[in-house]
Amino acid sequence: MEKIVIEGGVALKGSVEISGSKNSSLPILAATALFGGEYKINNVPRISDVETMLKLLETLGAEVFFEKNSISIDTKKISKHEAPYDLVKTMRASVLVWGSLLGRLGRARVSFPGGCAIGDRPIDQHIKGFDALGYKTNIGGGYLESVSTKRTGGNYKFTVKTVTGTENLILSSVLAKNKTTLYNCAVEPEVEDLINFLSSLGATINQKGGTIEISPVTSLDPQSEPYSVIPDRIEAGTFLALGSVVGNEIEISNCEPRHLDEARKAIESVGSKVEKQGLSVLKVSSPPTVSPTNIETNPHPLFPTDLQAQLMSVLVLANGVSKITENIFPNRFIHVAELRKLGAEISLKGNVATVCGVKGLIGATMQASDLRASASLLIGALSAKGKSEVRRIYHLDRGYESIDNKLQGLGARIWREKE
Template identity: 35%
Template structure:
């Protein structure tokens, strides 16, 4: 286990270029299986989940190279090996390898995935959707085997706009005969990114970015594919929140403001000034943030659950009383107890947190149970009096590249703690 030490009281100031998107890169790495050739990805974040994905690809027989945000994958020699439990448990998105293996080889075997402890994240929507297009599923002791003599397109209605299930169906439908229609699809920018890559690889897709996506076929291309990963909207929002809570001024390059619109509205409502550019955001924080009377998480384009922890840290020091309602992951509000250890005044009732802002937080030892709560606690610690230790930093490193070094360049006093 690793931690991060933070001496609070800094004012996060400067400019930075945002890393490539964690939530966008992981599905396209899995999708590279569908291209029986070479894919070159650029602007790839150097994070633990990317390295775990490359381990899986190498296990399956791909040849990979990763250096300086550049990834080269030759998937020509991939074979459908079973993905072992120890490897699959490293990250939630390991389950996405099931779809492309099924599409290309008619078989995929893996275990129910691991990931962050933020609540129920069942893969039942994934499996039900695969079954709907002809996959036969066997499961025993967490081991899932999907096979199919023939995949046939059809209509799949998702009961919830699950990002993972939408991605899974997009990947598997590339191996189906006839069109596959996904109703109730997720609309996140990362879905659009995956569809862009699949089109370059030979898929015919319409409707990406809407709740109805249709995959009409897949004709593999025979050329090398080059694909740039977009900027990480959640990482950008996390750093903007850290600037906001520390009364800072931060310019982030490489991010589309439209992809963060719900968060931008939240920042403005709390008193921050923002200048929006086609590929950048400048945030200037007030002397003290203003409370948000009510904010709730919901699927895109609503306020994202991945930004909830960052905003809860802002609410902890905002003037007035804020209410945060979590509609996606029931354990995300567990971070409130850690903020209370720092002197926050937050009461959790069911899936709502009632937060009366305090003037100052104080340093102590807290624990982040997932990458977003860890990032949120780090933001709070930057604004707190004294020294804070945030344990569980290994979770943060699953999604944030070189956070310690980056924060130091922006004026923070932070250091790594290892056991």
């Protein structure tokens, strides 16, 4: 097992290139299991979550080749319908093969999903949605086993917005027997990217706000050209936050500015200057002093929960008191205890964190608890004086491609060591 060591207190300047989206790559890869064919997906990040998804697809019968950031995958021989515990336990997005297998084979057996320890993320919306669309699910032995009825397709309204739930029901509906209409759907860019990928293969999907209509087809078309995954807006937002630490100035390339509107507003509210320097380039310049601000997390298009921890790491050095309200995962504050080790002053009450800015941070040994929290600890350590260690960085490697190398390119003193 590895840890990351950081000697902080160094101003970071330069350019960083954003990788492809983790949260787009995973559902798109799962979608290749829906209909047997040969697919090529470009701009895929080299991260452990992608590797896990590829192992899962291989277990189902796919043939996979991953070179640089391009994946070639042949799913014609997929015949197995079980996603085993050993793979699904490490990554919640593994559950996305559920919808693809139901659409293709009419049955699926999927272990309860794992992933980050950031609070309760129930699977009930998937089960209720599948039931409404003609797929009956039994739960037993830690597995979810679903089978199709004679009539698939129909209408379902999500009672809670869920990205993977929306994606799973889309995947199960493309080859259904009847038209499907989904209401109160998640509208994240990653959902749109999945729809665009499926549409490029001949799926008939119409999205209008939170309503998605799927007119079923009997088969999908052969892929005519490689599909390129959108840039990772959460990685881009992470570097926007890092660029807001006093003294830093970062050019962020290969990003999609329209996916970052709320992140940009939040960063500008602390005093940073964010400039658009091309179709896919943003430049963030830190303020002389970080101003306090109040932020609430909400479903897209509002401020994302996946950037809450990173923004907190900026606000711990603000000139005043900030409040962060976590409306998506009320318990997503495990990183607070670790930031306190650096000297941060943060108090918690329910789903609200009150952050009292301090004049400086001192390096410490910290432990990552989830993917985005691990990024917040890096920001804190880079801002602190002295040496810090971040342990359990396998969380970090689940979603950030070579982030230590990217930070070195900005001038950070950061390296990996064996624990």
